[in-house]
Amino acid sequence: MMTGNELIPHLFRSEYSKITSVLARSFGFEHIEIAEDIASDTFLLAAETWGIKGVPENPVAWLYAAAKNRARDHLKRNNIFSKKVTTALQQSNTEVQEAEIDLSEKNITDSQLQMMFAICSPIIAIEAQIGLSLRILCGFGIEEIADAFLSNKETINKRLFRAKEKLRNEKVKIAFPSPSEINKRLETVLTTLYLLFNEGYYSLSQNITLRKDLCLEAMRLNYLLIENATTNKPSVNALLALMCFHASRFEARINLNGDQILYEDQDTSLWDTELIKQGEFYLNKGAEGNELTKYHLEAGIAWWHTSKSDTKEKWESILQLYNKLLITEYSPIAALNRTYALSKANGKQVAIIEAEKLNLTTSHLYYALLGYLYTDVDNDKAVGNLQTALNLAKSEADKITIAKSVNKLLNDNKTV
Amino acid sequence: MKEFMMVFRNAGMGDFKPTPEQIQTVEKQWADWFGGIAAQGKYAGGSRPAPEGKTVKPGNVVTDGPYAEVKEILMGFTLINADSLEDAVEIAKGCPILLVGGNVEVRPVVGMNS
Incomplete structure (x- = not known):
């Protein structure tokens, strides 16, 4: 059995976001910081109490009960204050309402989903959306977020503070978007989850456990959307x-020293x-209906990469998926990958002509690709391009x- | 970057029935050509009309299809972003329709009000 010291960080990761989301939904987004404070206080109290009395039989239930009590105290205080103020100002006699804090499984899931829609809003910059998601929806510490973004605590704190202020000023509601809006809003949420995953998958951070956690959290949040x-x-x-x-x-792409292992060299x-x-199960689910998004195309490309075979069919399929992906949305990385697939499907000569048109002259990956394409076609040019790539990397x-x-x-070349 | 419209025209296929392999080859040529434009970040949209349709003429004359009196029919159009008309023409030179005797008209796009 885990001791309190081991258990609390573990529970913090899974329960902090649930408590914060539920409380924030019942207080309103404008009081998000109070919700965060109560959730943090609850864990502080747990650390103190469990240290003395031992871990309770049902730690999660204990946390919820404690969070509820603190929330109730807060509301009571707040009501007394606002009642006094309103009576003084307007002589009105508003009823003190004691909102019940509902920490049922259904309300937790709903609150987290609604919080996701509130945070993933185009009102704030995408880095802020990811940062707030990590903090509020995934229970990450500021230090961990700073590490993931290769930044420092002050910058992240400022960024999150400003983002919350912006959302408050814009009167963002913690609620499901209306049916007519849901697709558009969902697009923003998916973009955030996509980038959150990529942040973990492609990050330069040396903290491998953290990077993996980012990916797993993106998957967990994505799964919440599927469950609803x-x-x-x-x-x-x-x-x-x-x-x-x-x-x-995951396990194949990074070795014990934390170095990246290229796809071709993976075990x-x-x-x-x-x-x-x-x-494969989710890709089949995603194929129901007529919708073909960039995620379908990218998942299709990723599926082909789950088999290491080097067939004509494989590269032709990948090329066509990249053709469609680029028509849907241009990105330099997709353009480079498409050209690599083109060389595999249509030959290096064709790919060289197309590569020269890409003009991504600030990217080391562009010259690395040219270096690969010219290898065995014109090795002097191959070396020249690779050296440019080396200078830019x-x-x-x-x-x-x-x-x-x-x-x-x-x-x-020497041996020839 | 300026916007250009490419209009593809070709003689109708008449009674010619291409084999599935021929269709596949042609589709790949077009997909690779569009993919190449998109890989340069120059693709800006486009569409391909279905073969059936009507033509409306003065005096409420409506005829079936666009083919009756024309040697060339509209196969489709694409919008691209290119540096100049010369650049757009260079891109058009790779269009697969040229391999089967068709042609590409390249026109700068100006706003409706200009």
């Missing part, structure tokens, strides 16, 4: 499928087949990978 009938849309399933396929390579026995199966991991390719080419 109104938000269980094809795009939501497609995004979870995409995350499952990527997450299946496929470390790929999580259970997650791949789950991804910023991260140590990228530099090492590119330097390896340059050395390999130079050594191969």
Whole structure:
């Protein structure tokens, strides 16, 4: 059995966001900080009490009861104050209403979903949406968020404070969007979850456990949307499928030293087949209906990557998915990946012509791609491009990978 | 970047019935060409009309389809963003319709009010 010291951080991660969401929904978003304070206080009280009296039989129920008591005290105080003020000002006699804090499973899920819609709002910048999601919906500490963003506590604190202020000023409600709005609002929520996952998957942070946690939290929040009938849309399933396929390579893509292992060099026995199966399940769910979003296309591409086979069919399918993806939404990374798939499907000569048109001359990945395409076609050009890539690369991991390719080419040339 | 419209025209196919493989090849040519434009961040939308349709002429004359008296029929159009008319023309040179005797008209797009 876990002691209080081990249990509390664990419970904080899972229960803090539930308590905060429920309280904030009953107080209104304008009092979000009070909700956060009460949730934090509850854990402080747990640490003190459990340290002396031992861990209670049902720790979660204990936390909920304590949170309810604190919330009730707060409301009582607040009511006395506002009643006094209103009587003094207007001589009116408003009834003191004691709102019941409902910490049932259904209300917790609803509150978390509604909080998700409140936070993932285009009113605030996307980094702020992710930061607030991590804080309020995932119970991450400010330090962890700072670590994930390669930033510092002060910056993150300021960012979250400003974001909350902005949402308050705009009178954001913790509520489900109306049926006519839901698709549009859901789009913003999915973008945030997508970026939250990517933050963990592609982050330069050395903290591997934290990075994995970011991905798992994005998946958990995505799953909340699937569990609810109104938000269980094809795009939501497609995004979870995409995350499952990527997450299946968690163990294979980073070695014991924390270094990235390239896809080609990964040990496929470390790929999580259970997650791949789950991804396939959600991708099939996402295929119901006519909706074809970028998440469907990206999940399709990710699905092809769950098999390491090098068939013509595979690369032709990936190429066509990238063609569609780019028409839906341009991104430099997709353009580069599409050109790689083009070389696999249509040959390097065709791909070189297309690559030269991309003009992504500030990206080391662009020159790394040209270096790959020119390898065995024109090795001098290949080396030249790889050296440009090396000069442009910023991260140590990228530099090492590119330097390896340059050395390999130079050594191969010598032997010829 | 300026916006240009590319209009694709070709002679009708008459009674020619392409095989599934031929259809697949043509579809891939178009998909790869559009994908290449999109990979440069220059794709800006487009559409392909279905073969059936009506043509409306003065005096409320309505005829079936666009084909009756024209040698060329409209196959579709695409909007692209290009640096210049020359750039747009360069892009048009890769259009698969040129492989089967069709043509591409490239026109700068101006607003309705200009």
